Structures are given as structure tokens and as C-alpha cells.
Amino acid sequence: MGRRRKGRDVHGWLVVDKPAGITSSAVVNKVRWAFDAKKAGHAGTLDPDATGVLAVALGEATKTVPYVTDADKHYRFRIAWGAETSTDDAAGEVVRTSEQRPDDQALADALPAFRGTIEQIPPQVSAVKVDGARAYDLARDGEVVELQSRPLHVASLEVVASDEDGAELAMTCGKGGYVRAIARDLGRALGCLGHVAWLRREWSGPFRVEEGVSLETLEAEARSPALDARLLPMELGLASLPELPCAMGDASRIANGNPGDVIRGVDYGAEAWASDHGRPVAIGIYRAGQLHPTRVFRF
Template identity: 60%
Template sequence: MARRKKGRDISGWLVVDKPAGLTSTAVVNKVKWAFEANKAGHAGTLDPDATGVLAVALGEATKTVPYITDALKCYEFTVRLGQATNTDDAEGEVTGESDLRPSEDEIKEALQGFVGEIMQVPPKFSAVKIDGERAYKRARDDEEFEIAARPLWVESLILMDRPDADQIVLEMVCGKGGYVRSIARDLGEKLGCLGHVLKLRRVWSGPFEAAEGMTFEQIEALARTPELDERLLPVEAGLQDLTEVKATDAGATRLRNGNPGQVIAHDVEFGEEVWASHDGKPVAVGQYRGGELHPSRVFNL
């Protein structure tokens, strides 16, 4: 007999405004505890010292995580000019220094080279796997290794402020897999002055905004209460980038069993990925093919 999962069968999204000093895993564990949920996950890791949006999915919402992970995200971060570190942030050891300080015009011109489809090398202190082992573990052991560059889509990268000669505040909107620390490192090298991330905040991620997120203190205060349940966003909050179609009664039954089901759709292209609802609840995600949805994910709600 299979072991019964502990916890509640509760599904939805909670937007957390993550504080500095906590790992993303620690935040997920706290949310899972607060809801007494049997299943939880997050859509996009934040470094421990970073703050801002960490979208936590509970229950059936975990099936929509890839759509948030793939969505555009916005970061606001401060770059310390004049110093490079081995971690590309303020936690690392200084590995190089420069007295050169570029002008605002030079900075703005350099930023243009980081917009569009770029190739980016993740930091050595990152969770990227090298021959099956996390890069940060190899880096802590002072191993010599290389990380292959990977593509990143940068929608925009702009200079927001320059508080003093040593600091610049940037805003970046980018796609999946972006490392802000790499942007700071590479920008510093391009400008000839070196650089690393001093502060980092994720302002929004897909449809979720930090301004609407719950603080850690609020989560702890409302833990295991109906008031906390009321803050949960529906499962379909993670599907806003997909078109909604309506399943017929018979179609919904077939979809829930993992079979193609009849749907009613308008302005949907053949082969387009969509999600189907029935009686106000999401039923499945899949490909639309001539009046039917061929499911790839089915929700048990």
C-alpha cells in the first residue's frame, strides 16, 4: 500500500516578497508549513542575499511552474564599480580593483551591448551543474573549471540612478536563466573598471509583483489560519501567458482522464498551447487541434 502524503490538498499560488538572508528553499518550506500543504515548489531561484518576488506554487499549481519560469522577469540591482569578486557579488573575496570610473554616457553606451539575444557565462559560484556536480561546490574547493556560455534574452537594461561614483542602479527585464551577477561582472569588464552586484531585487516575475507579495512576518503571523488561505491566488494565475478555451461537459470528462477532449475556442491556431477550463476551474493544458485539446498536463481540482 502506498504511503499517504502528509498535509492538506490545497492548490494555488502565494507571492512572497523574499527577505535577504534566506534561500529560496527555506522560503518554500516556510510557506508549505504555513499552509500545511502536501506539495510546494517555486518558480525561479533567488540568491540568498536577493530580495523580491518568489512565487510559491502549492498542490496542483506546481504543474504551472514552467510557465512562470519561462516568463519575463524584472530585476533592479546596484553594481559596485571598481571591484571584482570571486562570487560576482558583495559576499565574495575581492579579486581585482580599479580606480577607473566611467561616465554615465559610457555606461549607457556599454549597456546597449547587453540587450537582445546575448551569450552569458554563469558565475562560478552558482547552481549550474558541471559533470553532475554543482559549480559552487567545485568553486569552494578551489577547483579549476570552465562554464560554457549560454543564450539569454534581455528585453531591456537601463541605467536608473547613480548615487555616487562607485555605484550604479540598473533595471533589467530578461527571460529564463539570467544571472544578474554575470551582467554586473561582464559590464565591469567591458567598461574596464570591474564590478560586482551590491544589492539585487526581483521586482516582478511574469504576472507576479513584489508590491503584492507577502512578507515573511505576515506569513508567520497568519500561518495555518483561514486568513492566509484567502491570500492564495488560483492555479490559473500561473497560466496567464496562455489562451483559455472552454471545455464542454463531455470534453472535461475526457480531459480529466488524460484523453483529448472537445473545447470551444475563438482565435486559436492549430497546434497552439492553451489551457481549458470547465465550471470556472482549470482542467488541462495542451495543444489545440481542430476543436479538441490534446492534454499534456491535467489538473485534479
């Protein structure tokens, strides 16, 4: 018999306004401690030096993490011109420099190539797996690996402000995007080289930085009703899926992993979630008036 995990059964989301200088995993550990929760996870890693929205799921909300991770995200960031670094941000060692600087027109002309569906090679220091190992672990060991490009959809990329030394941009993109790679590749395209000077995630799927709790507030309100009151409903993690209310008497069937009738319909074979008086029961596939559960929620 496995060991029972200590802590409370807490279910929902907390948006943390992550500061620079801490890893996303460390933030999750702080949130789990502050709520004395059994289980926690996050939807989308932020680099240690990045700030902004880190959506942390607690309890059964962790089952909705993939749907937030897959959602669009919005970033504000500054690119510093004139140097490329080993990590593509200010934390790395400078590996190449350039005296060239782009003017506003050159920058505007370069941006269209970075919009829409593009191919992006992740930074050497990234969480991409290479033969089972993380790229950042290989980089720490001094190994240079050839990472494969991957598609990324960039919904928008605009200049907010610019000067001789760099530019501030705003970008909305899909899953798997590396802002550091955008800075690196844009610097190369302009011939001036570049890296991320700072980065802030302003929203991720349904979660906004305005909802974010600071680490100072988290620690001050730890294990108190005040912190519990900040918890957001777990169904926010399902905002990208249609909600199908259970037919009377079928919520328990669906909750036990069996197909059950739902009141509304969607396209045959579509993914949706079943609710009972607004409370999530299961995620599943809709077929002919029924939801066939693939993932049920246990409260």
C-alpha cells in the same frame, strides 16, 4: 505502496517578498509549513542575498511552474564599481580590483551591447550543472570550471541612478538570466570591474512585488483562514497560454487524460489549457477542435 505525503490539499500561488539572508528553498519550506500543504515549489530561484518576488506554487499549481519560470522577469540592482568578487556579488571574496571609474557617458555607451539577445556565461557560483554536479557545489570544493555561454534575451536595461562608486540599473530579461553576470561583464567592459551590491526582483511573469507577503506575516498568519485568503488562483501560472473552455460534457474526458472538444480554437499544435467554468482541467496540445492533454490537474 508509497508513503502518503502529509498535509492539506492546497492549490494556488503565494507571492513572498523574500528578504535577504535566506535561500529560496527555505522560503518554500516555510510556506508549505504555514499552509500545512502537501506540496510546494517555486518559480525561479533568488540568491540568498537577493530580495523581492518569489512566487511559490502549492498543490496542483506546481504543474504550472515551468510557465512562470519561462516568463520575463524584472530586476532593480546596484553595481559597485572597482572590485570583482568570487561570486560576482557582495557575498564573495574580492579577487580583482581597479581604480578606474566610468562616467555617465561611458556607462550609457556600454549598455547597448547588453540588450537584445546576448551570450552570457553564468557565475562560478550558480545552479548550472557540470557533469551532473551544481557549479556552486564545485566552487565550494575549490574547483574552477569552465562554464559554457548561453543565450539570454534582455528586453530592457536602463540606468536609474549613478555615482562615482556605482550605478543602479533596471533590467527586464527572459529565462536563465544572471544579474550577477551582467554586473561582472559590464564592469569588465568599462574597465573598472564590478559586482552586484544588492538585487531586488520586482516582478516575475504575472506576479508583482506589491502582492508579496513578508515572512513575518507568513508566520503570524500560519495555518489560519487569513493566510488561506491570500492564496492567488493557480490559473495565474497559465497566463502565458490561451484558455480553451471545455465543450459541455467533455471536461471529465479531458480530466481523465483523453482528447476532448473545446469551444474555442487556436493554431493547430499550439499549447493551451482547458477550463471548466474557469477552473483549470488540463494543459495540452490543440488539434482540430480538441485539446489533447499532456498534464492534467487532480483536485
